Amino acid sequence: FLHRQACVDFALGALTSRAQYSRINPQAMRHEELSEDEIGPLVDDAVVWANQHGLVVALKDPNFVNPELAVVHAPLSLTPVPYPRARFQLAQQVMPLFNQLVDAVAADEPYLESTLRPAAAHDAFTGRLLGTLAATRDARATLRAARREVVLGIHRSDYMLDEPSGKFLQVELNTIASSFGCLSALMTRLHNYMASRMTSLEPGRLPANPALEHIPDAIATAADSTGLRQEGGVVVMVVQPGERNAYDQQWIQLGLWERHRLRTVRMTLAEIAATAKLDPATATVTLKGGAPVCVFYFRAGYTPTDYPTETEWAARELIERSNAAKCPTVAYQLAGTKKVQQDLAAPGVLERFVPDSRDSGLLREFFAGLWSLDPRDVATDPGVAAAVADAVARPEAYVLKPQREGGGNNLYGEELRAALRAGGEQLSAYILMQRILPPANRSVLVRNGQWSQGETLSELGIYGTFVRHGDAVLLNQQSGHLVRTKTSSSNEGGVAAGFAVLDSPYLV
Numbered sequence: 234f235l236h237r238q239a240c241v242d243f244a245l246g247a248l249t250s251r252a253q254y255s256r257i258n259p260q261a262m263r264h265e266e267l268s269e270d271e272i273g274p275l276v277d278d279a280v281v282w283a284n285q286h287g288l289v290v291a292l293k294d295p296n297f298v299n300p301e302l303a304v305v306h307a308p309l310s311l312t313p314v315p316y317p318r319a320r321f322q323l324a325q326q327v328m329p330l331f332n333q334l335v336d337a338v339a340a341d342e343p344y345l346e347s348t349l350r351p352a353a354a355h356d357a358f359t360g361r362l363l364g365t366l367a368a369t370r371d372a373r374a375t376l377r378a379a380r381r382e383v384v385l386g387i388h389r390s391d392y393m394l395d396e397p398s399g400k401f402l403q404v405e406l407n408t409i410a411s412s413f414g415c416l417s418a419l420m421t422r423l424h425n426y427m428a429s430r431m432t433s434l435e436p437g438r439l440p441a442n443p444a445l446e447h448i449p450d451a452i453a454t455a456a457d458s459t460g461l462r463q464e465g466g467v468v469v470m471v472v473q474p475g476e477r478n479a480y481d482q483q484w485i486q487l488g489l490w491e492r493h494r495l496r497t498v499r500m501t502l503a504e505i506a507a508t509a510k511l512d513p514a515t516a517t518v519t520l521k522g523g524a525p526v527c528v529f530y531f532r533a534g535y536t537p538t539d540y541p542t543e544t545e546w547a548a549r550e551l552i553e554r555s556n557a558a559k560c561p562t563v564a565y566q567l568a569g570t571k572k573v574q575q576d577l578a579a580p581g582v583l584e585r586f587v588p589d590s591r592d593s594g595l596l597r598e599f600f601a602g603l604w605s606l607d608p609r610d611v612a613t614d615p616g617v618a619a620a621v622a623d624a625v626a627r628p629e630a631y632v633l634k635p636q637r638e639g640g641g642n643n644l645y646g647e648e649l650r651a652a653l654r655a656g657g658e659q660l661s662a663y664i665l666m667q668r669i670l671p672p673a674n675r676s677v678l679v680r681n682g683q684w685s686q687g688e689t690l691s692e693l694g695i696y697g698t699f700v701r702h703g704d705a706v707l708l709n710q711q712s713g714h715l716v717r718t719k720t721s722s723s724n725e726g727g728v729a730a731g732f733a734v735l736d737s738p739y740l741v
């Protein structure tokens with residue numbers, strides 16, 4: 234299944250396959266054009282390198298006896314995408330501030346309640362998370378008083394370079410199941426290898442990507458803080474049944490073992506509900522066989538379909554009550570909602586959580602235009618009303634977002650216009666956002682061993698890791714990056730969803 238077959242980009246339809254390849258800005262570096270004859274062998278090399286180094290996803294081919302164990306290289310871009318160095322470095326620098334912001338917002342539960350209540354009235358999932366926050370409040374206060382509160386943040390702040398302003402504008406801040414960190418670090422290594430093969434690429438322009446080390450190290454720091462490791466404590470990775478991106482996750486498991494001798498158990502929420510026991514006196518959760526859990530690390534639980542029955546919610550609540558470190562807590566998950574993102578952008582709100590005006594000014598450099606669609610705000614705030622009117626007139630300049638994660642949920646164009654025209658209370662569960670307009674590149678996209686080239690857009694993610702034990706912040710840093718590249722014609726770019734490929738930044 235890895236034989237090479239040049240094909241015209243399916244997603245771009247009529248776009249002709251061009252012999253000339255000119256992705257990298259010619260002013261910024263020695264430019265080299267690749268002919269189709271040159272691309273083919275480079276693609277073969279990239280695919281072999283990816284397979285040799287575990288830059289892979291599950292193949293999920295039902296013809297294999299065990300489809301979970303058959304792998305194929307991750308969807309990838311042959312060469313990196315140019316980004317302005319100063320802006321990229323600024324995005325790295327502010328990541329600890331975003332980590333702190335999440336921690337401060339999550340700590341203000343009355344703020345989460347009041348900001349999310351109108352959205353929750355029309356979004357049962359958000360409502361259920363708020364309910365879990367309230368139901369566990371006393372248990373969490375007890376843990377805090379006993380100095381057993383350990384919080385672990387593994388975030389990814391996503392940006393697109395906005396061509397009109399020249400700034401990276403934040404698409405969203407993920408506080409739960411921020412994925413692809415490990416495969417992305419391998420992607421950086423792959424592009425380093427490609428740079429060694431192509432005179433047009435300078436390896437020094439590929440920034441270091443420490444996600445493969447930082448993510449397991451953050452989990453281990455949290456595990457150590459719980460005091461449960463001496464008793465044989467393990468990490469539980471909360472996973473979805475049938476995950477295709479399990480290899481990204483397994484890199485974290487391998488890092489936990491090789492770097493920290495920490496064992497990871499992969500469990501679904503249903504399995505946790507069925508087998509894990511919470512000791513009411515100590516709040517320690519033990520698994521069948523007796524091992525205590527020091528960290529619950531979620532790579533599931535971010536979407537309503539992860540909770541098909543009450544059983545899964547019971548597991549979530551058990552985790553929230555436990556003395557294990559949680560990545561994330563319910564409060565962290567709520568702090569990462571689109572509604573909170575929008576509310577923080579309103580005048581004066583961010584500043585309540587980030588008192589230093591230099592810091593808040595720096596964070597605001599990354600904020601796109603964001604507006605509430607709560608009918609009360611539209612009625613009372615002339616700025617909001619003007620934005621809604623403009624979005625009806627020019628829907629292509631906006632994105633309409635519900636309180637969802639995982640891609641494929643936003644509304645664009647005519648659908649956006651129709652939703653705004655229809656109006657109503659249910660729009661409280663949505664936010665309106667300025668459409669970010671990234672520059673187009675040309676890329677060679679490789680999936681399933683086949684390549685295609687076309688016009689593409691890219692999204693940058695910066696990882697942040699954070700550990701707090703009581704009042705002591707033990708870790709707060711920038712922890713690597715991800716670039717996802719999608720064909721220009723698609724609105725959303727999920728790698729797992731099959732729209733995008735993994736890529737990496739090239740600083741110019």
Ligand code: ADP
Pocket residue numbers: 391393404405601632634637638639640641642643666667668669670692724725726727
């Ligand atoms: P999710 O949590 O589902 O990933 P996102 O906010 O990241 O939600 O939206 C999904 C995708 O939609 C993004 O990866 C991006 O491709 C596109 N998108 C979201 N917001 C914008 C925006 N303001 N401008 C342009 N594209 C956007």
Ligand code: MG
Pocket residue numbers: 405406407637638639640
């Ligand atoms: Mg998200």
Ligand code: MG
Pocket residue numbers: 391404405640
């Ligand atoms: Mg996203």
